[in-house]
Amino acid sequence: MKQLIGRKLGMTQIFATDGTQYAVTVIEVLPNIVTQIKTNEKEGYKAYVVGYDTKEEKRANKCEKGIAKKSNTPLANFYKEVSGKELDAMNLTVGSKLDASLFKAGDIVDVIGTSKGKGYSGTIKRYHHHIGPKGHGSGYHRQVGSFANNGRCNNRVLPGKKMSGHHGNEQATILNLLVVETNANKGYIMIKGAIPGNKQSIVKIRSAIRTQLGKAQQVKPLIDLTPKAEPKVEQPKVEVKPVETKVEQPKVEVKKEVKVEAKVEAPKKEAPKAEAKKGE
Helix, strand or coil: CCEEEEEEEEEEEEEECCCCEEEEEEEECCCEEEEEEECCCCCCCCEEEEEEEECCHHHCCHHHHHHHHHHCCCCEEEEEEECCHHHHCCCCCCCCEECHHHCCCCCEEEEEEECCEEEEECHHHHHCCCCCCCCCCCCCCCCCCCCCCCCCCCCCCCCCCCCCEEEECCEEEEEEEEEEEEECCCCEEEEECCCCCCCCCEEEEEECCCCCCCCCCCCCCECCCCCCCCCCCCCCCCCCCCCCCCCCCCCCCCCCCCCCCCCCCCCCCCCCCCCCCCCC
């Protein structure tokens, strides 16, 4: 059995080349770094403690700093145990890394996570009990119902009675899910269907523990949506001959200074007036 730690990112849909639609959950799978190997001689069982995601040193406690120092690995945000015979066959050592290439498309896996918390809920929501009649003034709609402690053992409520209480926020396992796509370079695994937990919650992926009966599920070829580089089109080389351009120098006109001689006009002499003749 193989096991791996990842983080739930959310759900989306992808398509195969023939138009088949897959509703998938995307799980981010960062490198799982082995920080400790538990043995039968010391701990009583065989397992590997892996660290997932990194953490700043100022946010780590003394225990986490001691684990990182002893194993000579970076500080991790989460420490989880994984185990399995197939992991034993890989001869893992402290510092080894597990990534998304551990699984491949077409594998059947189980996903373990923590379900969403629903708070304090009634029996209708928590256990899907039937609602009471709504008409004719019944007044009994979403109640707990009979406790069935009339007669024998009527001094207490019988153990296992389904009543209202805290709902969700507990470990849940979804069995027999199909791996649609894995990508170790980008660090993700796409699994068909829904898995427990909120977004950004930590989940464990393991090989299916139940024997698969019937025809094996197959993943059809998916549409490749990775952007492809556009082919470079070589432009024909055009020889450009340099054009000689004559730059005409602006002509500078030099103005000659012309000396103007001032003419002095001579005063005009007035003609003598003729004396008037006497007797006229």
